[in-house]
Amino acid sequence: MYITVLDYESGKVIIEQVEDIVDYEEYVDDNYGLKNCHYMTTEKLRLNILTIKDK
Numbered sequence: 001m002y003i004t005v006l007d008y009e010s011g012k013v014i015i016e017q018v019e020d021i022v023d024y025e026e027y028v029d030d031n032y033g034l035k036n037c038h039y040m041t042t043e044k045l046r047l048n049i050l051t052i053k054d055k
Contacts, residue, residue: 002042003028009036015045 003024005014018027028039 002045003039004042005032005037005039007032007037009033015047017045 001018001020001022003016003018003022005012005016005028007014014032018024024039024041025034028034028037032039
């Protein structure tokens with residue numbers, strides 16, 4: 001299972017692989033603080049990275 005965290009405080013997107021038995025909300029709160037981020041869980045990781053080129 002993957003947890004994707006959008007950390008507003010540090011301006012980062014973090015993706016971590018965790019065991020299925022992990023309490024996701026507790027994990028995010030302990031490591032990032034629920035007040036400073038939003039998170040979601042996914043079973044598979046599909047990652048597309050797009051960049052905006054300078055004009």
